Amino acid sequence: MAPISEERKAKRKARRRVKRREVAVEREMQLQAELENAQAKLAEKEKELEDSRLAIMLKEREIDNMRFTLAIQPFMPKLPKIDLTDLADPANGQSCLGEGSFGKVYLKRLRSANNSYVAVKEVAPTSAARSGLRMEATLQARVCHKPWFPYVFGVNLDVAAPILVQEFISCKAGSVSAVTLLAALNDQALLLLKTYQFVWILVEVAKGLAYLHAARILHNDLKTDNVMVGRVGKDGIRAKIIDFGSACLLDRPSSFTMSGTMSSHIAPEVARGGKTSCYSDVFSYGKLTEDVEKAVRTGHLQTIITACVHCPLAENRPSMDNVVKMLETACHH
Ligand SMILES: Nc1ncnc2c1ncn2[C@@H]1O[C@H](COP(=O)(O)OP(=O)(O)OP(=O)(O)O)[C@@H](O)[C@H]1O
Numbered sequence: 017m018a019p020i021s022e023e024r025k026a027k028r029k030a031r032r033r034v035k036r037r038e039v040a041v042e043r044e045m046q047l048q049a050e051l052e053n054a055q056a057k058l059a060e061k062e063k064e065l066e067d068s069r070l071a072i073m074l075k076e077r078e079i080d081n082m083r084f085t086l087a088i089q090p091f092m093p094k095l096p097k098i099d100l101t102d103l104a105d106p107a108n109g110q111s112c113l114g115e116g117s118f119g120k121v122y123l124k125r126l127r128s129a130n131n132s133y134v135a136v137k138e139v140a141p142t143s144a145a146r147s148g149l150r151m152e153a154t155l156q157a158r159v160c161h162k163p164w165f166p167y168v169f170g171v172n173l174d175v176a177a178p179i180l181v182q183e184f185i186s187c188k189a190g191s192v193s194a195v196t197l198l199a200a201l202n203d204q205a206l207l208l209l210k211t212y213q214f215v216w217i218l219v220e221v222a223k224g225l226a227y228l229h230a231a232r233i234l235h236n237d238l239k240t241d242n243v244m245v246g247r248v249g250k251d252g253i254r255a256k257i258i259d260f261g262s263a264c265l266l267d268r269p270s271s272f273t274m275s276g277t278m279s280s281h282i283a284p285e286v287a288r289g290g291k292t293s294c295y296s297d298v299f300s301y302g303k304l305t306e307d308v309e310k311a312v313r314t315g316h317l318q319t320i321i322t323a324c325v326h327c328p329l330a331e332n333r334p335s336m337d338n339v340v341k342m343l344e345t346a347c348h349h
């Protein structure tokens with residue numbers, strides 16, 4: 017056999033080198049795919065872990081709230097229990113006034129209160145919703161004798177779907193319609209309010225919130241759809257703060273774990289996971305004032321909006337007592 021020429025040897029060597037490189041590239045691709053696979057699995061597991069951590073945190077908070085509600089019960093005014101038979105539908109059948117994240121609000125009549133109209137908030141039959149409603153009713157009942165809040169007639173927490181029975185805030189005496197500040201701003205033909213009457217509503221809301229803070233309660237969800245407005249007599253106006261569903265005691269501030277879109281009336285420090293405070297309520301009040309100013313252009317509210325909303329440090333926002341004073345000054349212009 018003829019000896020293999022140097023050239024053929026070199027070619028064979030080169031082929032072997034190419035083959036080795038191909039195998040190495042293939043192996044590398046395989047390893048890369050395995051790595052990506054493992055990374056995806058890890059990310060999935062991390063997400064599961066994060067979800068369980070969040071679920072545990074929510075459960076802990078729920079238990080903590082229940083414990084707290086039970087602990088403060090003896091020191092709170094006893095809420096009257098409303099028997100379901102005491103409630104009747106209005107003449108033209110059942111009517112739903114609103115539907116929120118926690119349940120529905122119905123217009124009913126309360127037989128034992130002169131058959132007056134009441135707004136009945138009904139929540140889901142879960143233990144969390146029940147203890148939430150107990151807290152809501154307890155806090156609202158503490159201040160409901162004041163003109164800035166609907167009166168609380170009582171609750172029934174022992175039924176499948178627990179209820180809170182409160183005064184119905186109509187848009188005028190004897191009417192079965194209710195109007196939120198949001199609706200009154202969006203459709204100004206509804207109540208035909210004059211600009212100064214909108215400012216008057218802002219004064220009332222500010223006084224209500226100042227009273228709430230003095231009673232050591234935070235509202236935590238002040239916005240135009242949580243204020244009911246109406247006419248009283250010829251020129252009188254009333255404004256009431258509703259929805260104590262997120263309220264808490266000043267000494268036990270809340271934080272919210274809502275992910276994704278946090279509504280714009282929530283103070284930035286709370287949206288970042290911080291605790292609520294009088295300052296965060298003041299921020300929400302500023303946002304509400306901004307909504308009014310945008311819709312009716314009074315030209316006198318910018319100082320208040322700037323102080324409440326655009327102050328970089330929460331602690332530098334004015335107190336609600338000061339906001340009331342600032343409004344009174346603005347009204348004199
Ligand atoms: N006392 C009341 N008088 C008249 N209408 C009321 C009264 N309370 C509530 N409503 C109506 O029902 C709606 C929902 O009430 P509320 O805000 O208390 O419930 P919610 O479930 O907490 O709602 P959300 O989570 O959307 O804020 C209000 O926006 C209002 O239209």
Ligand SMILES: [Mg+2]
Binds near residue numbers: 116241
């Ligand atoms: Mg509401």
